[in-house]
Amino acid sequence: MARENPLTYEGALRVLGKHDDKWINRLDKVSGGLILAAGAAAVTFAPAAAAAVLVVVWGSVDQKNEFIRLLRDRVNSMKRVPAPQRHAAVLAAHSTLVAAAYFDALREFLARQRVPTDLAETVRTAHESALGRALAEQEIPAPSIERGFAENVEHVVAWFDGMNWSTADFLRVSGIWWTPGRFKIDAEERYVGYFRELVAEVPEFRVWAELGEHAATREQLRVLGDDVLGLLDSHDAALARMETFFSGIAPEATTTDLRDTVRRVNRAVLDEPIIARQSAEQYGRHLVFPRVEDIFVSPRYRFAVKRSGTSLADDKWWQERPVQEHLDLGLLAHFTSAAATRTPLLVLGHPGAGKSLLTKVLSARLPAETHTVVRVPLRYVSGDAPVHQQIQKALDDATNRRTEWADLVDQSKDTIRVVVLDGLDELLQQTHTRLYGYLQAVVDFQRTEAVQGHPVVVVVTSRTVVSDRVEVPGGTPVVKLENFDDTQIAQWLRVWHRANAAGIEGGSTQEFALDSALHQRDLTAQPLLLLMLAIYFADPDNPLVNEHMSSASVYQRLLEYFAIREAQKSGTPTPDEVDAAVHKHLRRLSTAALGMFNRGRQDITARELAADLAALDKDDIHDPGDRVLGEFFFVHSSERDMGADGEDRHYEFLHATFGEYLVAIRVLDELVDVTRAAFSGRYGMSSPADDLLSALLSHESLATRRPTLRFLEDLCGEMPAEEAHRVAKVLVTLLTEVRSRRRAETRYEPKPVDHVRHLATYSANLVLLHVALFPGQSLPLADFLAHPEGGTWESLCSLWWAGLDHVSATATFSILELVDCKLTFMDTAQFSTTINRARLSVKREQVLATRFGQALVYDEQWFQPHEDALDFALSWTMAMILGAGRIWGLPQAVGDVPPGRHTEAFARLLGVLLKARSGGLLAELTGRIVDLYLKHSPVPDPSAIAAAVAAHPELADRVPPSPRGVSG
Numbered sequence: 001m002a003r004e005n006p007l008t009y010e011g012a013l014r015v016l017g018k019h020d021d022k023w024i025n026r027l028d029k030v031s032g033g034l035i036l037a038a039g040a041a042a043v044t045f046a047p048a049a050a051a052a053v054l055v056v057v058w059g060s061v062d063q064k065n066e067f068i069r070l071l072r073d074r075v076n077s078m079k080r081v082p083a084p085q086r087h088a089a090v091l092a093a094h095s096t097l098v099a100a101a102y103f104d105a106l107r108e109f110l111a112r113q114r115v116p117t118d119l120a121e122t123v124r125t126a127h128e129s130a131l132g133r134a135l136a137e138q139e140i141p142a143p144s145i146e147r148g149f150a151e152n153v154e155h156v157v158a159w160f161d162g163m164n165w166s167t168a169d170f171l172r173v174s175g176i177w178w179t180p181g182r183f184k185i186d187a188e189e190r191y192v193g194y195f196r197e198l199v200a201e202v203p204e205f206r207v208w209a210e211l212g213e214h215a216a217t218r219e220q221l222r223v224l225g226d227d228v229l230g231l232l233d234s235h236d237a238a239l240a241r242m243e244t245f246f247s248g249i250a251p252e253a254t255t256t257d258l259r260d261t262v263r264r265v266n267r268a269v270l271d272e273p274i275i276a277r278q279s280a281e282q283y284g285r286h287l288v289f290p291r292v293e294d295i296f297v298s299p300r301y302r303f304a305v306k307r308s309g310t311s312l313a314d315d316k317w318w319q320e321r322p323v324q325e326h327l328d329l330g331l332l333a334h335f336t337s338a339a340a341t342r343t344p345l346l347v348l349g350h351p352g353a354g355k356s357l358l359t360k361v362l363s364a365r366l367p368a369e370t371h372t373v374v375r376v377p378l379r380y381v382s383g384d385a386p387v388h389q390q391i392q393k394a395l396d397d398a399t400n401r402r403t404e405w406a407d408l409v410d411q412s413k414d415t416i417r418v419v420v421l422d423g424l425d426e427l428l429q430q431t432h433t434r435l436y437g438y439l440q441a442v443v444d445f446q447r448t449e450a451v452q453g454h455p456v457v458v459v460v461t462s463r464t465v466v467s468d469r470v471e472v473p474g475g476t477p478v479v480k481l482e483n484f485d486d487t488q489i490a491q492w493l494r495v496w497h498r499a500n501a502a503g504i505e506g507g508s509t510q511e512f513a514l515d516s517a518l519h520q521r522d523l524t525a526q527p528l529l530l531l532m533l534a535i536y537f538a539d540p541d542n543p544l545v546n547e548h549m550s551s552a553s554v555y556q557r558l559l560e561y562f563a564i565r566e567a568q569k570s571g572t573p574t575p576d577e578v579d580a581a582v583h584k585h586l587r588r589l590s591t592a593a594l595g596m597f598n599r600g601r602q603d604i605t606a607r608e609l610a611a612d613l614a615a616l617d618k619d620d621i622h623d624p625g626d627r628v629l630g631e632f633f634f635v636h637s638s639e640r641d642m643g644a645d646g647e648d649r650h651y652e653f654l655h656a657t658f659g660e661y662l663v664a665i666r667v668l669d670e671l672v673d674v675t676r677a678a679f680s681g682r683y684g685m686s687s688p689a690d691d692l693l694s695a696l697l698s699h700e701s702l703a704t705r706r707p708t709l710r711f712l713e714d715l716c717g718e719m720p721a722e723e724a725h726r727v728a729k730v731l732v733t734l735l736t737e738v739r740s741r742r743r744a745e746t747r748y749e750p751k752p753v754d755h756v757r758h759l760a761t762y763s764a765n766l767v768l769l770h771v772a773l774f775p776g777q778s779l780p781l782a783d784f785l786a787h788p789e790g791g792t793w794e795s796l797c798s799l800w801w802a803g804l805d806h807v808s809a810t811a812t813f814s815i816l817e818l819v820d821c822k823l824t825f826m827d828t829a830q831f832s833t834t835i836n837r838a839r840l841s842v843k844r845e846q847v848l849a850t851r852f853g854q855a856l857v858y859d860e861q862w863f864q865p866h867e868d869a870l871d872f873a874l875s876w877t878m879a880m881i882l883g884a885g886r887i888w889g890l891p892q893a894v895g896d897v898p899p900g901r902h903t904e905a906f907a908r909l910l911g912v913l914l915k916a917r918s919g920g921l922l923a924e925l926t927g928r929i930v931d932l933y934l935k936h937s938p939v940p941d942p943s944a945i946a947a948a949v950a951a952h953p954e955l956a957d958r959v960p961p962s963p964r965g966v967s968g
Contacts, residue, residue: 004088007139007338009099012092016074071096075202082414083246083370084455090204091338095140097194098156102163105187138162144337145330145345145477146305148211149195156191160184203245207332239298239328243365258408259415263368265398266375269360274531286508287538290499296361297492297527298327299354300482306472312348313468318480327479331362334457334477335371335416341455343473344421344442348464349481351656352528355461358481359422362459372412374405374419379426383435387445391419409454417449417456424462426602426652428469436471443473463656483525490514492527496534503538512537516544522551528655536561552714555661559586586662591616592651593662597708598699598750600807602659603652608750615747616692657707664711667696671769675723675730688730691744697765698743698758699751701804703811709768709825713775728773728783735766735784760803763796764812771816771825778822781842797840813837847871855879861891869893870906877909881916890928899936907937911944918951927955934959 005011075093141155161184199205273289302321304310311317324330334340349355356377363375376394385393388405395403409417421442428435442458449456462470464480472478484492493514503509512534523529536542536558560582567573567581595604595612604612635651653659670693678688702708716724734741738759751757771779781793800812813836817826821842838850848871855861855875863872873894897903910933918926930948934940949956 005139006088006092007095007142008137009095009140012095012099012140015088015092016071016096072198072201075198083416084414087336087416090202090336091142093198093202094142094205097198098140098159098191101191101194102160102187105183105190106167109183109186138166142338143208143211143333144339145211145303145334145479146339148333149205149208152208153188153192157184157188160187203248204336207245207329207336210326211329211333239296239331239361239365242328242332242362243367245332246367246370258403258411259368259372261399261402262372262374262395262408266360266363266366266373268364270364286503287535288499288503290495292357292361294499295492295495296354296357297484297488299349299358299527300325300485300488301327301330302480302482303330304478304480306346306474306476306478308474310478311468312346312472312478312480313465315464318464321480323482327358327481330479335418339475339477340457341446341450342443343446343476344439344458344460346439346467346472346476346478347459347461347481348467348478349461350464350483350526352526352654353481353483354527355481356422357527359420359459359461363418363420366418368415370415372408372415372417374408374417376419376421378421378423381427383427383438387419387421387442390421409449413454417454419456419458421458421460424460424470425466428466436469438470439476440471440473484527484530485525486518486521489517489521489524489530492530493517493534500538507540509538510540510542513544520549520551520554523554526655529657532558532655550714550718552661552664552711552718555658555711556665559589559658559661563589587617587666588613590662590666593653593659594666594696595750596652596659597663597705598696600700600704602656603650606649606651609651612748612750615749616695660705660707661711663702663705664708664715667693667702667769668712668715670696671727671730672723675727678730679726685726685729685733688734690734690741691746693734694743694758694762695746695748698762701761701764701808701812702768703764703815704808706811706815709772709815712769712772716773717775719773724773728770731766731770731773732784735763735770738763738766754803756803757805758803760799761808764800764804764808767796767816767823768812771823778819778824781818781821781823784823793842797837801837809833813840816840818842848875851875852878856882863891863893869897870902873897873906874909877906877913881909881913883917889925890932895928895932897936903936904938907933911937911941914944915941915947918948921951923952923954926952927958930955930959 004014006015071093075089081089138159140159141152143149143152147155164184195205195209199209270291270293272292274292274295275289300323302318302323304312304318304321306312334345347355347358359375363373366373374391374395375398376390378390380397381390381393392405395401395405395408424435424438427438439460442460446456446458493512497504497511500509504511516537517524517530517533520533524533533554537544539561542557542561563582563585564578566585567578573581591612592604592609594616595608596602599608635653674688674690674693678685680686702712719727743755743758767784770784784793801809804812810833813833815825816836817824818840835850835854838847841847851871852875856879861872861876861879863869872891876891876894897906910929914926914929914933921929926948930945933944945959949959
């Protein structure tokens with residue numbers, strides 16, 4: 001298989017010439033008979049004669065138009081061949097094009113230099129030359145989802161650079177001394193020109209041309225006269241362009257029974273309503289739910305490749321990546337790339353972003369004639385099982401055990417096999433498994449299948465926030481789904497209103513106006529929440545929201561509305577009975593949400609919920625857990641094989657933020673109850689009775705769910721000022737007495753008993769609640785503890801470090817920020833947990849020790865505008881002296897350090913840096929360090945200046961002959 005790698009030039013000719021002697025003969029004629037002179041088998045079957053293959057293009061320069069025509073004809077002749085052969089042929093055509101551009105440009109360059117180019121005899125005997133090996137082994141960069149044609153050009157030019165070394169060595173052996181000069185510019189222009197000649201007739205080349213950011217370069221491809229990109233410019237409905245594209249190059253339908261069985265399962269989803277028919281009546285008989293094919297809106301996305309330093313779980317890191325349109329084109333580019341069968345495509349998104357629906361539509365749109373697709377909902381499989389067994393479990397469930405994976409693979413040899421693993425985050429919820437290396441297991445699965453001759457494309461989806469809980473192999477392409485923009489919200493609403501036009505006209509359904517939807521972009525930008533709001537507003541009795549309502553208020557309305565509908569299912573209850581039922585139902589739901597939160601999961605079993613209800617809500621002691629959530633509108637239920645204990649039904653919220661809001665409102669309600677009870681007497685505040693509050697908040701840090709804290713900020717922001725200050729006083733009292741208060745016995749134990757963890761978690765949550773109580777404000781430490789200068793705050797942080805588990809500690813230390821002994825929330829973690837912990841310290845020496853240690857050991861430099869620039873400058877300079885610092889240039893904070901009496905140590909370090917490392921630094925950076933040294937040093941060391949000038953003589957003009965009175 002290595003000999004037919006279409007990304008090498010030799011492999012490309014093997015792919016294109018395989019089983020077609022006539023095409024080889026025609027190409028041989030164009031090349032002046034040099035292929036067959038080296039033996040036809042050299043290209044197709046026998047061991048490589050790579051340097052002889054070189055002459056194919058070298059000799060074809062005078063007939064390049066004929067060469068391109070032959071190449072085009074060869075690709076078009078494979079238009080109706082099995083998809084894997086077509087895939088390899090297109091990649092081979094691109095590789096051949098790149099090599100042709102290089103050698104055509106090289107031959108003309110040598111001719112201009114009057115260097116003899118009749119090298120056929122030399123080439124024939126140079127099979128083992130470096131040039132021959134490069135053609136056989138060096139992969140040629142091809143466009144992909146990572147980079148379209150325009151972005152790939154610079155990678156092709158880099159390949160030209162690599163070939164220059166081999167070409168120079170090859171010619172030197174032949175007695176020809178060659179300096180490449182600037183000829184690669186000509187090679188680049190030829191590559192672009194040759195590519196344009198194939199864009200009009202090779203659909204894959206059209207996709208590559210359209211993909212990417214360089215619109216100007218793409219525009220150059222449109223000067224062909226016809227709109228060769230017409231297909232790609234057409235309106236995309238539910239990834240329909242993918243189906244059109246692959247159907248256009250598919251062979252005649254030859255689907256077998258097994259492939260047809262899987263195809264029917266995948267295809268059925270397009271005709272189903274967005275809400276399953278069996279559930280639709282819960283929302284009112286007046287509503288019509290559009291089909292998936294009609295209402296699915298292809299999301300925008302950001303793209304990255306996993307490299308060292310990527311932060312896939314950090315939204316701020318993603319903000320630096322550009323937003324791209326046309327996800328279907330990106331997917332097309334990936335599916336037609338060589339990397340697709342080597343590493344999985346990881347698709348990330350927040351809850352409700354539409355990851356699962358995307359995988360369903362993708363599975364439906366890939367034609368069975370070209371692709372065999374198996375979608376694996378990971379929530380239904382065991383995390384302990386290897387990947388191939390997970391695939392088999394999904395096939396069993398989808399086809400009622402009519403399909404065996406091994407048989408399906410054998411019958412689909414003429415197609416590209418695709419496995420979609422949907423919901424890695426849900427697999428991670430299975431706490432009895434260790435899945436840190438799951439994606440590497442997927443890579444190993446792909447490698448094994450490829451070795452067996454059955455290459456597989458794999459797509460994996462996951463929530464963004466858990467992507468740092470698995471190892472993402474280097475080089476993995478990653479797509480992050482974006483929220484809807486205003487245009488997409490409008491597009492979705494048009495389909496919704498069209499489906500419900502009769503009800504809107506008749507008055508039984510209320511129109512969800514676009515203005516109202518845009519007032520709540522935080523919710524309507526997420527497809528699932530947009531659907532929930534559309535259902536809510538379809539009821540004419542429900543008031544619309546306005547731009548002044550907080551997200552918490554909108555969630556409250558949604559929850560209460562559907563709770564009322566649930567309560568009204570039983571006959572004709574009175575208003576009081578409805579109110580009581582709604583209160584009871586929401587309390588049950590909040591108990592379920594707390595159970596998920598305190599177990600660090602997104603789901604809860606019926607048994608766990610029944611136990612929690614018995615401990616927290618004694619009125620529900622006889623209600624089994626499956627009666628609490630079984631039919632509620634935004635709760636998903638499933639059954640998983642849990643091993644020896646048998647099957648147990650699991651529940652989770654369709655959108656995690658429903659649970660996060662319920663946790664926030666339940667915690668705040670309990671805190672307010674504690675406060676009111678403490679202030680209910682005649683003589684001021686009594687000792688708060690926090691037994692239940694402590695039970696709820698002693699297992700998991702609220703910081704692990706940032707949306708919960710945002711909901712708390714919203715809710716607290718609506719609290720009367722007097723009540724907020726009473727709550728704050730209760731929180732301070734509880735925090736001050738947290739170590740001495742006796743913990744009450746409780747039956748509520750969502751996690752095994754750990755007294756240190758309970759104490760650390762409860763105290764951390766009291767602090768988090770206090771900060772959330774006054775949103776947008778920075779609170780003095782004195783408001784939290786009576787003696788912050790006496791080490792109480794430091795010891796509290798040490799307690800958290802010792803008692804919190806890794807996830808809670810990371811989240812807690814990453815969200816709290818201490819500036820001038822005032823505490824507030826950070827939006828996103830900026831540094832490692834160790835650094836953030838140091839930044840919460842009130843002791844400067846601890847901050848300095850951590851700063852220096854991280855700089856020297858881990859090469860982590862950190863600075864915030866409110867911090868001391870001199871501290872940062874000292875650690876940066878020391879790291880540079882020892883060679884630990886990355887040479888990226890002079891950070892602005894270092895250059896901004898003002899001169900003064902405290903900068904002598906900084907100046908001395910700059911002098912040492914100049915003497916130790918000037919020779920290894922760029923002249924520009926060295927010059928800036930010299931300027932900084934002269935600025936801060938009262939008496940500069942002449943040897944430091946001399947070292948800089950010796951390394952970079954051009955700096956001599958920047959150094960005064962006698963700086964500050966120093967002769968030298």
